[in-house]
Amino acid sequence: EWRERQQRVIAERDADSEQRRLETVARAREAIDKFYDEYNEKKQKNIEENRRHESAYLATRNDTTSGTVWDRVTREVDLSNPKANRNVRDTARLKQLMLDLKKDSKAPGTIVSV
Numbered sequence: 001e002w003r004e005r006q007q008r009v010i011a012e013r014d015a016d017s018e019q020r021r022l023e024t025v026a027r028a029r030e031a032i033d034k035f036y037d038e039y040n041e042k043k044q045k046n047i048e049e050n051r052r053h054e055s056a057y058l059a060t061r062n063d064t065t066s067g068t069v070w071d072r073v074t075r076e077v078d079l080s081n082p083k084a085n086r087n088v089r090d091t092a093r094l095k096q097l098m099l100d101l102k103k104d105s106k107a108p109g110t111i112v113s114v
Helices: 002-061 069-076 092-103
Strands: none
Touching: 069 092
């Protein structure tokens, strides 16, 4: 009688444990599926945004008829905040030179293409 009761208790515990395990596995699968859905959606958005940026960049880069050589150079180079990163060499003089060449109408390479 005691052994039968003990076996029933053990069987009930095993059944409860198995049920909890199955529920946990189901929740984990749902969480993984949700994660991958969000990941793939975000990845696709980034791909589309990068393509838009790339096409806009290529359109401006390939526009060789607008302005002088120095106008095009200063559009491609980041001339803002020279002290932003301490690990990079100081390029303030070069940036200033580019700006001066852009402003100077007699600088080499200022022939405007028509």
